[in-house]
Amino acid sequence: MALLEVQGITKAFGGVKALDDVSVRVEENTLLGIIGPNGSGKTTLVNTITGFVRPDTGSVLFKGKDVIGLPPYRITNMGIGRAFQMVKPFFHLPAFKNIIVPLSSPRVRASSGGRFGDKDAVALDVLEEVGFERDSSVPYKAASVLPHGYLKRLELARLLALKSEIFILDELFSGLSIAEVTSIIPIIEKILLDGKTVIMVEHRLKELFRIANKVIVLNYGKKIKEGLPKEILEDEEVKKAYLGVEV
Amino acid sequence: MKENYRKERIARSIKARSDDIYALTSYREMWYLLFPRVIPIIGIALVAYFLPLYWKKVIITTCIFAMLAVSWDFLSNCGLLSLGQALFFGIGSYAAGSLDHYLHLPVYVTIPVATIMGGFISTIILLPVVRLRGIYFAMVTLILPLMLMRLIEATKILGGTEGITGLSPFPNVWVEITLILAAMWASLFGLRRFIASDYGLIFVSMRDNDRATMASGINIYAFKAQSLFIGSSICAFCGAFMTHSYQFTGMPVFAMEFSILPIAAASIGGIGTLAGPLVGAMILVPLSEILREFGTLRIVFYGLILVVCVVALPEGIFHYASRKYNEMERWVKIE
Numbered sequence: 076m077a078l079l080e081v082q083g084i085t086k087a088f089g090g091v092k093a094l095d096d097v098s099v100r101v102e103e104n105t106l107l108g109i110i111g112p113n114g115s116g117k118t119t120l121v122n123t124i125t126g127f128v129r130p131d132t133g134s135v136l137f138k139g140k141d142v143i144g145l146p147p148y149r150i151t152n153m154g155i156g157r158a159f160q161m162v163k164p165f166f167h168l169p170a171f172k173n174i175i176v177p178l179s180s181p182r183v184r185a186s187s188g189g190r191f192g193d194k195d196a197v198a199l200d201v202l203e204e205v206g207f208e209r210d211s212s213v214p215y216k217a218a219s220v221l222p223h224g225y226l227k228r229l230e231l232a233r234l235l236a237l238k239s240e241i242f243i244l245d246e247l248f249s250g251l252s253i254a255e256v257t258s259i260i261p262i263i264e265k266i267l268l269d270g271k272t273v274i275m276v277e278h279r280l281k282e283l284f285r286i287a288n289k290v291i292v293l294n295y296g297k298k299i300k301e302g303l304p305k306e307i308l309e310d311e312e313v314k315k316a317y318l319g320v321e322v
Numbered sequence: 323m324k325e326n327y328r329k330e331r332i333a334r335s336i337k338a339r340s341d342d343i344y345a346l347t348s349y350r351e352m353w354y355l356l357f358p359r360v361i362p363i364i365g366i367a368l369v370a371y372f373l374p375l376y377w378k379k380v381i382i383t384t385c386i387f388a389m390l391a392v393s394w395d396f397l398s399n400c401g402l403l404s405l406g407q408a409l410f411f412g413i414g415s416y417a418a419g420s421l422d423h424y425l426h427l428p429v430y431v432t433i434p435v436a437t438i439m440g441g442f443i444s445t446i447i448l449l450p451v452v453r454l455r456g457i458y459f460a461m462v463t464l465i466l467p468l469m470l471m472r473l474i475e476a477t478k479i480l481g482g483t484e485g486i487t488g489l490s491p492f493p494n495v496w497v498e499i500t501l502i503l504a505a506m507w508a509s510l511f512g513l514r515r516f517i518a519s520d521y522g523l524i525f526v527s528m529r530d531n532d533r534a535t536m537a538s539g540i541n542i543y544a545f546k547a548q549s550l551f552i553g554s555s556i557c558a559f560c561g562a563f564m565t566h567s568y569q570f571t572g573m574p575v576f577a578m579e580f581s582i583l584p585i586a587a588a589s590i591g592g593i594g595t596l597a598g599p600l601v602g603a604m605i606l607v608p609l610s611e612i613l614r615e616f617g618t619l620r621i622v623f624y625g626l627i628l629v630v631c632v633v634a635l636p637e638g639i640f641h642y643a644s645r646k647y648n649e650m651e652r653w654v655k656i657e
Contacts, residue, residue, distance in 0.1 A: 125537070127533070146536075146541075147533075147536045147537060148536045148537075148538075148540055148541050148542070151536070151537055151538065151539040152539045156537075157537050159533075159534070159537070163531045163533060163537075164531075164534070165531060165534065165535075166531075167526065167530055167594070168523065168526065168527065168530070172523055173527075175520050175523050176523060176524055176527045176535060176538045176540065177538035177539060178520075179520060179521070179523075179524055179540065180538055180540055181539065182539050183539075194520050233534075233537070233538060237539055
């Protein structure tokens with residue numbers, strides 16, 4: 076049984092079919108890439124899995140349990156963590172206080188040692204994993220003054236703090252320089268080494284294809300191709316739809 | 323030659339601000355921390371206890387508005403933009419009035435019971451709409467007190483348009499002043515301590531982004547209900563207190579004044595600090611009394627002062643003062 080099974084999801088906003096009978100299987104401890112042109116339904120698919128959008132038909136099975144209809148915080152507490160494309164930190168709070176909020180969730184409190192102890196220290200530990208140096212001033216600054224790259228890392232840190240089983244990263248690399256992307260990739264590889272599962276929605280294909288195990292391609296809400304990164308690169312239909320190249 | 327200089331801001335006394343035992347290492351650091359807290363407490367107490375009776379009553383009203391403003395700021399800190407402090411205030415007031423009039427309970431029972439009851443009733447009334455965000459929630463809270471007012475007028479329950487009169491007063495004015503001052507400082511410092519705690523951080527995080535709070539595995543509706551209860555209980559206390567102070571409750575307790583003045587106080591005092599709205603109320607309410615001598619022109623001067631405050635210090639008095647107090651500024655030459 077796959078860890079996450081998306082079966083026949085259809086979602087229409089008015090007359091626009093954002094998702095049309097999309098099915099995906101995500102095996103445990105793999106990295107799934109979701110690509111597709113703008114408006115092809117990638118983020119809607121993520122929103123459906125995480126409970127922010129309710130699909131018209133279809134089901135999302137996480138460990139065999141249907142999560143459709145559950146509120147987002149319940150799904151998060153089951154182990155599906157989600158990073159937003161538009162970073163959503165708590166701007167008024169210092170970076171390390173941002174992590175206190177996920178550390179107070181029922182999921183973390185139920186885990187061993189989650190209920191007691193100094194949350195500040197745990198938050199700083201988590202932030203060090205994503206590259207905030209504890210001894211520098213960065214983790215203590217308000218999130219509103221942090222540069223974009225750090226905010227993206229903060230999104231990742233939120234999922235790490237939640238001890239998520241599935242990391243859904245919605246365009247984590249967008250707006251980052253090549254140097255920043257190359258410094259984030261090892262963090263994702265480490266998450267995979269820890270036995271977690273990652274789903275990445277991405278426009279930066281070169282970086283994605285280097286680490287992805289499987290890639291699916293969406294276009295106009297339909298899944299047009301599924302396969303290894305190498306196969307996707309060579310597929311004519313994908314080139315036409317996604318890259319807009321006449322072949 | 324200002325263009326060659328820039329203003330450098332240096333945090334004053336890092337040690338004192340590190341919430342650590344360091345603050346206890348010298349009288350200077352202790353005084354640095356205590357000064358902005360102790361001086362207002364003593365100052366307002368002195369003014370309240372030694373002024374003539376009329377001004378004592380003004381101070382009491384000021385404290386009530388200050389608490390409403392603090393509660394408004396707390397709710398806005400939790401991402402709940404409320405335009406209906408009058409709703410919470412009125413429910414608390416009617417609760418205390420009914421307990422006194424129909425059940426003949428003494429003052430020291432009606433006020434605590436009305437505080438809790440007011441909090442519960444307000445939370446239950448607003449529970450279906452905590453899912454609304456921003457301005458939509460504000461619209462509902464704005465309209466509810468007006469609806470309740472007309473409901474009481476139409477059905478003639480709870481004294482109808484006459485209200486409930488002849489309620490039991492406080493033993494004397496000293497008890498009254500001590501009680502309201504204690505409640506005001508307790509709610510201010512209590513809430514400030516609360517929102518700085520790990521549990522309180524969840525409440526504050528909902529203002530910045532409640533979807534991110536939800537994606538952190540937090541049931542935001544449960545937390546919004548809790549913040550509503552805390553905020554409305556404080557207002558209900560004010561209502562209950564005012565009822566016994568004036569020995570009357572009636573339709574005026576749902577007046578717009580109780581919704582709007584706290585917001586004005588918060589905007590000139592500085593939103594988001596809890597202390598700022600208190601400062602704002604401390605200025606606005608006595609000011610309105612002082613301006614009474616001008617008769618009809620009062621509202622003109624009042625409005626003018628409000629405009630000047632908002633234009634001159636858009637961030638709010640408290641933000642400005644706390645920056646001046648906590649940071650040293652100097653002009654440094656740009657190399």
